Amino acid sequence: MKVVIVTGTRPDIIKMAPLYWEGRKRGHEMVLVHAAQHFPYHLFQGVYEDLELPFPPRHMVYSSAVKRAGIVASKFAFELDKRFGWGTSKSLEEVATRVTEARPNPAATVAHIMLGLNNLFRGTLKDADIVLVHGDTLTCMAAGLSAHLNLIPVGHVEAGLRTFSREPFPEQTDTRTADACSDLFFAATKTNEGNLLREGFSRSRIFTVGNTVVDAAEWAAKKAGARGESRAFFERLGVDFARPIVYFSSHRRENLMHRERFEAISNAAIRLAQQGHQVLWSVRPGTFVALAQYGLLEKVRMEGNIFLVSDIPRYSDIMFLLSKSLFVATDSGSMQEEACALRVPCVSLRFVTDRPESVEAGVTVLAKPSSVGNIAKAFEVVKRDNARMRRMKNPYGNGNSSGLIFDALEKFEGRLIEWEHRTR
DSSP states (O other), X not given: OEEEEEEOSHHHHHHHHHHHHHHHHTTOEEEEEEOOSSOSGGGTHHHHHHTTOOSSOSEEOSOOHHHHHHHHHHHHHHHHHHHHOOOXXXXXXXXXXXXXXXXXXXXHHHHHHHHHHHHHHTTTTTTOSEEEEETTSHHHHHHHHHHHHTTOOEEEEEETOOOSSSOSTTHHHHHHHHHHXXXXXXXXXXXXXXXXXXXXXXXXXXXXXXXXXXXXXXXXXXXXXXXXXXXXXXXXXXXXXXXXXXXXXXXXXXXXXXXXXXHHHHHHHHHHHHTTOEEXXXXXXXXXXXXXXXXXHHHHHTOTTEEEEOOOOOHHHHHHHHHHOSEEEESOHHHHHHHHHHTOOEEEOSSSOSOHXXXXXXXXXXXXXXXXXXXXXXXXXXXXXXXXXXXXXXXXXXXXXXXXXXXXXXXXXXXXXXXXXXXX
């Protein structure tokens, strides 16, 4: 089969890598397409290389001159930092923050990706047997819709994520649209499967396979341990592994665009640091914009125990740090799953989560970011119950999701598109 895998963000790359490996092992023609929704080195090229995917991918779309320049500049900055420790990547992020007047426009991003993919799906890739899209990103929605409108079968990996609200925004729109365009549905859990069935999707087309992030996280953690460079990477940043570490991240639009929520999250990080925890805050460009916009950047930087890190290019380094953390505090859905895979307690900085299984399994505590007090209470819970939470069962599978997905793909080869009414 000719299987097209579309990535666009770091989570896409991470969670689709095991599928690429599995497809190659089974002898299928695997085609990687990157939509450049994420293009800095630590969110794109560095992740491809660390996960041993061919770089550059066979096709790139939405790669404007500015984005191509950004890819080159961020790679150059990373190499300078690696060799000389100049902090060039950090300076590059600060420049980008100053010149950025607004956060990326989701509608424009989707339009550009769809047009770029449309050219491929009407040309070079029109003979694809299936296009695999992932999760709830803008890339997932754009790729699924573009392939569907060109009558190319779509397989949605991580289908059925639901909060039954507008949040997370626009991820709930993304995943619902991708499901509407799909021919095969690869649900991570029975909860996701149930959501799809209630919405009327065909039971014969839904496969509950676990989450491919377990495959990737376990592989990356082993790689980091074998290589031995990850500890040195973080020690160069000033992290002391003899003291408690909290991996921290916040990038969801509903948090970044809401002053009260984001101030509560930032002040909770400051409180953690003042209690003696080392808070390694993995910041995206949008997070920098929010910190600057709400006057919090210097306040956060004044805390010696907070490390603002924008460029961790290797996924294996992230999984190493996660495995060494006391707990993770994040609004990322993927990191909830990764925490489960590595048995690390998690505080989810959200009002609702589309990964309720990790809360039900006792690995995640939901902390509504309405106040510092709310978040601080959740921090105290995971510190108190840390040992117990680490013993809980991972609800996202056993690391064999990629094999199960390809079993289903091979079963449906040649009859992927299904019409309700056929001429007999």
